[in-house]
Amino acid sequence: MHRRHLIAASAALAFPLLGRAQAWPAKPIRVVVPFTPGGTTDFVTRLVMVEVAKSLGQTIVVENKPGAGTVIGVDSVAKSAPDGHAFVTVANSFTVNQTLVKKLPYDTLKDLRPVALMGLSEHVLATHPASGLKTVADIVRQAKAGQKLSYASFGNGTSAHLAGEMLKSQLGVDIVHVPYKGQAPALADLLGGQVSMMFGNWPEFRGHVQSGKLVAIGMATAQRSVYAPGIPTLAEQGVKIESNSWNGLLAPAATPDAIVQRMNAAVNEAMKLPAVADAFQQGGIAARSGTPAQFANFIASEIRRYAEVIRAAGIQAEN
Template identity: 35%
Template sequence: MQRVRALLLFVLCAAAGPVAAADVVKLVVPFAAGGPVDQVARIIAPGLSTELGKSVVVENRGGAGGVVGANAVAKAPADGATLLVATSGYVMSAGTMPQLPYDPRKDLEPIALIGEVQTLLVTRPDFGVRTLRELVDKSKAGARVSYGSSGVGSTMHIGGEMVNVYTGSKMLHVPYRGAAPAIADLMAGQIDALNADVTILAPYVREKKLVGLALFDRQRSQQLPAVPTSAEEGFPDLQMSNAYGILAPAGVPTATKQQLEQAILKVVRSPGVVDRLGNMGLIGPMNSAAFATKLSQDFDRWIPFLKKTGIQIQP
């Protein structure tokens, strides 16, 4: 009887595949519940559970701009049972937080990119500019131009400084505690511009409450096809998106990594999930190899840039 039980246990474990023997796979979201990263995690979790044959739970571990959650995953066993749902902030923190408790280039490895969201620069209708070029010229001519962000070191802050660095403008940074109050103050005339995910700003542009100046991209947005790109406006270096991807602790076994990668890509390419992610503005998944190349390029670009700007925050 004992031999039969042992054989049955072996068969069950083999059927479960190489992902960790634990019954639960955790998707760690390094931000509070309800935000876009949390929404993306909860969209893919049910399908991922089906593909892996295990419970997949979303665990919110916010704090320090995503550092707390990322550190928890970096220190977790490399068995595929604990995964990080990361954004471009994971890369940015490597340039703005010199004392990170983990090495972002070595301690976690990419499994798959879920998608990227384009970044849009907007102004208010009464500010008197209708293009990115006009905004830049107004600032360079000496006019006071301010831009809002969701806080020091946020992607909104970095996007604004990117405009200053690559165009020679001198926009003044005004930090807020979140994107919502910054958008509210922009519409109220307290600040002059800001940049954020196109999905967040598109409704305001459609309702003509805000003016879309340019996408920080070389490709126009399907959500706002009339808004030009920064490249079309003559500033091809203004490129920025918010990427959402899955990372695991470094050293995860190859078979486990492949199983996770295949499961994630199958889920994010399934019709229902494609529609829901598309409604959030996410474009195009990537496999682990392509995602690794993108991450390496992003680190090489943003870390020197952020050191040049002097933007630093304490984790």
């Protein structure tokens, strides 16, 4: 009798939690993008969330909240109510900050939970035509001849910065790092010839390469990219660098499993729709669906990968 009472009591306690998950979403959902508008993460988030909103039958408000290398936007969601109405789209910087930022206002692995990986944009190493750089061999030749070379990045500790440090390390040459506050201003100076080279997202660089305004030295991919099959990889030129920009969705840590699973399913379904799949294809963005657990494993591996580069290069956070 006592055991039956315990079972009945447990079931009664579970009903309110189940009811809340089933009623979700009960109000508009807020999805924070911790970057300025117009970038790849912002594009992917808005594209996917339009379809997710239709699937869930609720409004989704995408809010750009940049600052402090994405820490401000991520922290705002980490401290939000875990009721399934607040999410944040993160990118490589989320895993970089775990090692680079000494005092994060949130615990990367404890205060947020992975929901869904969404897209991945491959990086290309590009330069201005006037630089005379067309291959990795040209970089080595100019550097050893005493030419002062520089590379731009989206900012200190970003994936573009770390790729540049890997390039310097493997080639054994000095290339000055010039950090910018985002890819757009860095790309503008690359187009203007103010910096020698830059690792950047292929979707944003493709048009400039095709028009001849930029020269693609190589793709930072293991094999030739399906989006740019005519461009050799850096690996083909003796440099083993795999660099990209990915984005995925997180929720506050205590968000119920049922809500996380439903949001994950809605995101995965959205990325299969023709409107989203075609936009990804045209933009040179690879869809990366999967389970929350798979995304969690991906995040853990990215933290380890970037930690090795940061420590080897002695990169320090900007104060």
